[in-house]
Amino acid sequence: MITAYKHNIHQDIHTTSLDEGLWINMIEPSREEVEKLIEDFNIPEDFLKDPLDADESARVEFDDETGYSLIIIDIPIVNKNNHKILSFMTIPLGIVIGHGRLITVCDHDVDFLEHFTKPGNNLHYRSQLALNILVTVSNHYNRNLRLLNKSRLRIERDLKKSVTNKQLYNLMEVEKSLVYFLAALKGNEDVFKRLFKLPPIKRFEEDEDLIEDLFVETNQAIETTELHTRILESITTSYESLLSNDMNTIMKTLTLFTVFLTLPTLVFSFFGMNVPLPINDHSPVSWIVTLCISLVLVTVVFILLWRRGKL
Structure with missing residues (x-):
């Protein structure tokens, strides 16, 4: 699905045709939609197709021939394949900037992008809009980390009562989510450091607070993820020792x-x-x-x- 947005005479954001769109949002686009956008706006093919690949790594890229820039970052989404406990995975989100427009590309519905269609956002400032999207992504990591920590604490309370395979499996799912987060956040951090070397990404004085928020939120998310990972590793090691000790006690009693x-x-x-x-x-x-x-x-x-x- 492709949706284009622009400002009306009252500076409100509303949908419009692709030709007039200042921001084009592509969510789970079909092959025909991707090909149409490539042909209509002369966008490099890999700039629109790479973000749709779940295994694509975070990076920044500039195409000299067309003048378009590509930013690919990883965003957190809920793992809907696991219905037993809240867990997350990460997928790429592409941001293409150039020729007076910004294009977001993702192979999954991204709820937080709807926020940028509300009053108060200016689609004419493409660099600022891209920065706001990146800051929002970092905020989502921190919010989801708090949810994961709550799940971990609940599992710990259950483990104190009795150790079962189900609880250990749930703990493993939390740990797996943290591994995804840490790898994605490290990649995103590298992208942010190289971001302003691209010609279309301009750094304005009024955006300094946004840039500071971006790095602060990202660093906080990385540190929190590393802390939770170490805590989970410690918990896992402790319960492995407890289970081993219980097994030894049982074997001793039977002997x-x-x-x-x-x-x-x-x-x-x-x-x-x-x-x-x-x-x-x-x-x-x-x-x-x-x-x-x-x-x-x-x-x-x-x-x-x-x-x-x-x-």
Whole structure:
């Protein structure tokens, strides 16, 4: 879907034709729509097709022949394939600037772009609009990090009650989201540092606050992601140790039961191999003596293990 926007006489933003659009928003465009835009505005083919590739890396690029610039950054979206717990993934968002217009390209519905159709945004200042989009993306990372942290805390509370595979799986999904975030934020940070080397991206004095916000929000998101990742690694290591310790305790208990059950079996087996019973083979007291021998052996082994701290 392609939607073009411009200002009316009251400076409100409304939809218009592609030729008059100051901002063209392409969300999940068809192949025909992409080809039409490439042909109508002489935009480099890879500038519109690369952002639609989920594996495309963040970068900035300038085409000397056409005069268009391309900014590709990664944005966070909810992973809808996982219905059990809130998790995220990242996809590319392309911003093409040149010839008096700004074009955003994404293969997924981006809710926060709707904010830029409201009054107060000026589509004539393309560099400022691009900066506002980038700052909003960084803000979304920080907001989603807070949601992930809430999920982590809830999982931790459940883990304190009982450790189950489901809870560990949920913890793994949170950790996976953080890995996506960290890789995307590092790539975005590199893009922001090279951003103003492009000819169409001009740096104005009134945009300095936006630029500062952009780097502050991005650095905060990176630091928060790294912190949450370290916390999750620590939690995972701790629970691995706990599970290992519980397994050792269980194996130790089973081994002790095996030892204590084996001793009477040895005694009874010994007297069961045509060996004369104590006192008399026909005496009713003989089986009591045999039982006492077994209990003595068990008691001796118990005392030895207790003194060595094995119990």
